[in-house]
Amino acid sequence: MGLSDVEAGFRNEAGIQTVVAVLRQRLGERLQTGEALRAQHAHTTTYIPAQLPDAVAFPQSAEEIRLIVRACADHQVPIIPFGAGTSLEGHVNAPHGGISLDMAQMNRVLEVNPEDLDCTVEPGVTREQLNTDLRDTGLFFPIDPGANASIGGMTATRASGTNAVRYGTMRDNVMAVTAVTATGEEIRTARRARKSSAGYDLTRLFVGSEGTLGVLTSITLRLQGIPQAISGGVCPFPSVEAACNAVIMTIQMGIPVARIELLDALQMKACNAYSKLDYPESPALFLEFHGTEAGVAEQAELFGEIAAECDGGEFQWTTEPERRTQLWKARHNAYWAALQLRPGAKGISTDVCVPISRLAECVVATQDDIAANGLIAPIVGHAGDGNFHVLVLIDTDEPAEIAAAEGFVERLNARALDMDGTCTGEHGIGQGKRPYLNLEMGEGVAMMRQIKQALDPDNIMNPGKVFSFDR
Amino acid sequence: MGLSDVEAGFRNEAGIQTVVAVLRQRLGERLQTGEALRAQHAHTTTYIPAQLPDAVAFPQSAEEIRLIVRACADHQVPIIPFGAGTSLEGHVNAPHGGISLDMAQMNRVLEVNPEDLDCTVEPGVTREQLNTDLRDTGLFFPIDPGANASIGGMTATRASGTNAVRYGTMRDNVMAVTAVTATGEEIRTARRARKSSAGYDLTRLFVGSEGTLGVLTSITLRLQGIPQAISGGVCPFPSVEAACNAVIMTIQMGIPVARIELLDALQMKACNAYSKLDYPESPALFLEFHGTEAGVAEQAELFGEIAAECDGGEFQWTTEPERRTQLWKARHNAYWAALQLRPGAKGISTDVCVPISRLAECVVATQDDIAANGLIAPIVGHAGDGNFHVLVLIDTDEPAEIAAAEGFVERLNARALDMDGTCTGEHGIGQGKRPYLNLEMGEGVAMMRQIKQALDPDNIMNPGKVFSFDR
Numbered sequence: 001m002g003l004s005d006v007e008a009g010f011r012n013e014a015g016i017q018t019v020v021a022v023l024r025q026r027l028g029e030r031l032q033t034g035e036a037l038r039a040q041h042a043h044t045t046t047y048i049p050a051q052l053p054d055a056v057a058f059p060q061s062a063e064e065i066r067l068i069v070r071a072c073a074d075h076q077v078p079i080i081p082f083g084a085g086t087s088l089e090g091h092v093n094a095p096h097g098g099i100s101l102d103m104a105q106m107n108r109v110l111e112v113n114p115e116d117l118d119c120t121v122e123p124g125v126t127r128e129q130l131n132t133d134l135r136d137t138g139l140f141f142p143i144d145p146g147a148n149a150s151i152g153g154m155t156a157t158r159a160s161g162t163n164a165v166r167y168g169t170m171r172d173n174v175m176a177v178t179a180v181t182a183t184g185e186e187i188r189t190a191r192r193a194r195k196s197s198a199g200y201d202l203t204r205l206f207v208g209s210e211g212t213l214g215v216l217t218s219i220t221l222r223l224q225g226i227p228q229a230i231s232g233g234v235c236p237f238p239s240v241e242a243a244c245n246a247v248i249m250t251i252q253m254g255i256p257v258a259r260i261e262l263l264d265a266l267q268m269k270a271c272n273a274y275s276k277l278d279y280p281e282s283p284a285l286f287l288e289f290h291g292t293e294a295g296v297a298e299q300a301e302l303f304g305e306i307a308a309e310c311d312g313g314e315f316q317w318t319t320e321p322e323r324r325t326q327l328w329k330a331r332h333n334a335y336w337a338a339l340q341l342r343p344g345a346k347g348i349s350t351d352v353c354v355p356i357s358r359l360a361e362c363v364v365a366t367q368d369d370i371a372a373n374g375l376i377a378p379i380v381g382h383a384g385d386g387n388f389h390v391l392v393l394i395d396t397d398e399p400a401e402i403a404a405a406e407g408f409v410e411r412l413n414a415r416a417l418d419m420d421g422t423c424t425g426e427h428g429i430g431q432g433k434r435p436y437l438n439l440e441m442g443e444g445v446a447m448m449r450q451i452k453q454a455l456d457p458d459n460i461m462n463p464g465k466v467f468s469f470d471r
Numbered sequence: 472m473g474l475s476d477v478e479a480g481f482r483n484e485a486g487i488q489t490v491v492a493v494l495r496q497r498l499g500e501r502l503q504t505g506e507a508l509r510a511q512h513a514h515t516t517t518y519i520p521a522q523l524p525d526a527v528a529f530p531q532s533a534e535e536i537r538l539i540v541r542a543c544a545d546h547q548v549p550i551i552p553f554g555a556g557t558s559l560e561g562h563v564n565a566p567h568g569g570i571s572l573d574m575a576q577m578n579r580v581l582e583v584n585p586e587d588l589d590c591t592v593e594p595g596v597t598r599e600q601l602n603t604d605l606r607d608t609g610l611f612f613p614i615d616p617g618a619n620a621s622i623g624g625m626t627a628t629r630a631s632g633t634n635a636v637r638y639g640t641m642r643d644n645v646m647a648v649t650a651v652t653a654t655g656e657e658i659r660t661a662r663r664a665r666k667s668s669a670g671y672d673l674t675r676l677f678v679g680s681e682g683t684l685g686v687l688t689s690i691t692l693r694l695q696g697i698p699q700a701i702s703g704g705v706c707p708f709p710s711v712e713a714a715c716n717a718v719i720m721t722i723q724m725g726i727p728v729a730r731i732e733l734l735d736a737l738q739m740k741a742c743n744a745y746s747k748l749d750y751p752e753s754p755a756l757f758l759e760f761h762g763t764e765a766g767v768a769e770q771a772e773l774f775g776e777i778a779a780e781c782d783g784g785e786f787q788w789t790t791e792p793e794r795r796t797q798l799w800k801a802r803h804n805a806y807w808a809a810l811q812l813r814p815g816a817k818g819i820s821t822d823v824c825v826p827i828s829r830l831a832e833c834v835v836a837t838q839d840d841i842a843a844n845g846l847i848a849p850i851v852g853h854a855g856d857g858n859f860h861v862l863v864l865i866d867t868d869e870p871a872e873i874a875a876a877e878g879f880v881e882r883l884n885a886r887a888l889d890m891d892g893t894c895t896g897e898h899g900i901g902q903g904k905r906p907y908l909n910l911e912m913g914e915g916v917a918m919m920r921q922i923k924q925a926l927d928p929d930n931i932m933n934p935g936k937v938f939s940f941d942r
Contacts, residue, residue, distance in 0.1 A: 204675030357586035454925035
């Protein structure tokens with residue numbers, strides 16, 4: 001099966017049956033073929049139709065992953081790594097069948113080095129599990145994509161979330177991985193030094209490769225000290241432009257803001273209704289600051305001055321945990337609140353990212369597009385990074401609504417690319433964003449293909465993801 | 472010329488002569504073949520014997536680089552990109568001859584986007600030139616490897632330096648590059664969004680690839696706001712262990728220290744003699760803090776408390792620029808001071824990087840090794856990263872001294888690898904560290920080779936660097 005067979009719907013029936021038989025013998029109950037379980041492993045939080053794997057394997061060690069990969073390599077059968085199933089662009093679909101590798105039983109925290117602020121975990125560890133495990137060390141793992149995703153999945157999609165503006169993305173926080181490659185060899189991409197100039201950056205090559213270059217068997221992560229103090233608050237703005245200007249000034253002044261989230265007026269309206277709040281129904285910024293007691297107070301005060309300069313309303317902030325949670329309630333419930341704007345509808349979540357100088361322009365043009373096309377689609381943004389999400393609420397039983405949403409996503413991506421932005425800030429390409437990767441990267445995609453071809457010539461590693469064939 | 476021809480000393484004489492003739496016609500005076508100039512382009516700040524290129528080309532545009540690469544590709548002639556010639560591991564040597572591409576005339580700052588805190592430069596721009604150019608914007612480019620290196624060279628070697636502990640390395644600060652690949656195509660690895668999950672991280676693949684995958688034609692960099700205030704100071708410690716404990720506590724507490732440099736007792740002695748200072752001749756930490764007036768004062772005070780807890784002497788610090796410069800004088804002159812420890816000797820500068828919990832142990836064992844072998848070799852470390860340099864002072868006319876230094880470097884690397892560290896924190900592999908890359912990366916090197924083979928099958932891009940053939 002070569003790269004170009006993928007879109008042709010090639011399915012290696014004989015190979016699949018052989019591998020399923022081999023693995024059943026080796027894994028026993030830890031190989032499942034029931035339809036309900038297989039459906040669960042294809043149908044994740046995405047509007048893309050489910051494509052079921054032929055079996056779901058539950059490995060318990062890197063050695064078992066090597067065994068599975070070797071069996072699949074011998075018979076040219078696809079392998080689809082599966083973490084928590086929270087990806088949004090069809091990453092875990094099996095367009096050509098094959099074996100879903102569920103990492104639920106690879107969920108050990110292997111090593112924590114408090115003095116070095118790092119840890120090594122198996123790919124099935126979730127971020128909440130990790131932070132619970134770290135509680136006694138005074139350290140935490142900062143990346144928070146919202147969902148309780150697995151560390152393996154977050155690594156594979158280069159996830160980030162609300163506090164990337166301060167702590168970076170998975171790109172910045174993965175120090176090394178071990179991975180089983182398409183030949184069944186296990187490699188380690190780096191050691192535990194905080195920096196290195198030793199050869200090609202294989203770690204970063206695996207981060208964001210979406211399972212197409214190998215199966216992660218462990219991930220070494222950078223950790224942070226839990227801040228002595230946290231302050232947080234909310235500030236309304238008369239317009240998206242005014243809010244974005246405040247963001248730009250905040251970043252330019254070097255205020256080390258931990259989170260700076262934009263909610264548009266529609267999202268604020270949804271939050272008021274859902275959580276019985278009475279915020280002004282205008283765009284708002286939600287902020288969080290990490291540091292010393294004095295430091296977080298200073299940061300909040302500096303931001304207050306910036307907000308006033310940008311025509312913002314009153315900036316309410318506090319260091320008190322309960323009051324902070326209350327202030328941030330609207331942000332925390334944004335997704336569920338948004339769904340209530342159209343009861344019964346499903347949400348298509350899409351994301352783009354632009355240079356922050358273009359954020360206001362991109363959000364406003366997107367709001368105009370939403371209005372012009374009669375869509376219901378609130379916007380939430382990780383404004384400090386120029387990254388925003390649109391949740392398009394549609395009836396997925398109506399083909400016309402799906403088509404309208406797809407048309408909107410296409411225009412949204414074109415708009416972001418026109419502004420020197422990217423078609424995905426944090427969700428990844430998967431199946432859904434493949435056409436836009438070509439538009440964004442041009443000849444760069446050819447280079448990605450050359451790498452894929454060199455490392456996985458039979459295209460058994462999560463085939464049909466990242467690369468598009470309709471060029 | 473394949474990968475394996477390289478160590479065999481293959482030299483494509485006919486191809487080289489043809490390309491020199493072709494390029495002379497196209498570039499005129501901007502192709503030079505005089506021996507002095509060619510020697511200058513091979514012999515950099517390294518102990519590795521010079522291997523001269525056959526000609527030095529001075530391209531002025533990406534289009535000219537494409538033309539040169541195509542000529543070289545047609546005739547399988549090596550291309551060796553040359554920035555400021557400050558690399559330390561033989562990166563610009565031409566073991567098989569070929570064309571040195573001097574980027575001195577590709578030195579334009581192409582674009583500065585103050586609102587987005589980024590800029591795009593040609594590869595020949597030096598970091599000092601860039602910071603001079605940025606002065607009026609209130610922004611600066613933080614990476615400081617010491618030498619006034621070119622941005623292209625810094626990107627190619629994944630450089631860092633004194634303030635990587637706060638601002639990261641070139642890995643973290645390069646947002647995108649354009650590069651001419653081995654086929655003569657120009658690709659762009661990313662757009663200007665601050666983050667992206669769009670496909671493989673080609674940017675990071677080029678950062679640190681040492682010219683072996685293509686020739687950089689532009690680099691987009693992240694910039695920082697010039698801090699409102701800077702404080703700096705010096706603190707002596709009774710031992711390397713005590714100093715390293717203070718470093719670990721500083722990092723664990725999340726103090727956002729901008730620089731935290733370790734000088735060992737011998738280096739302090741050298742600095743006192745050279746700069747007529749009277750610091751205690753014991754290990755010392757040199758620190759710098761960036762932030763608001765209140766913030767840098769708080770950071771310095773917190774560090775003072777940590778130093779006291781770790782048996783440090785008085786921590787003298789100030790926000791006054793002149794007094795800061797005076798305090799830091801020893802650090803700034805460390806290299807020249809060290810050379811005076813043995814007048815007439817040359818210095819072999821080598822670097823390793825270990826997890827910070829192992830830094831004290833690694834430095835002390837290295838000092839013991841230096842003493843046991845009668846070497847003169849002061850140590851300076853970017854302690855917050857676990858990275859340190861040893862400057863071995865030898866008479867390079869004495870083969871026995873070169874052999875002793877090489878034996879020392881071999882043991883130093885073995886020691887760092889034993890501690891889960893890397894054979895180079897910031898100098899790169901070049902020619903000098905090739906054997907250690909194999910020891911460090913194992914099967915990972917095979918993956919690097921597969922990538923190199925896929926992207927540069929004729930091995931014309933800086934051949935003989937990064938990869939070792941004595942496995």
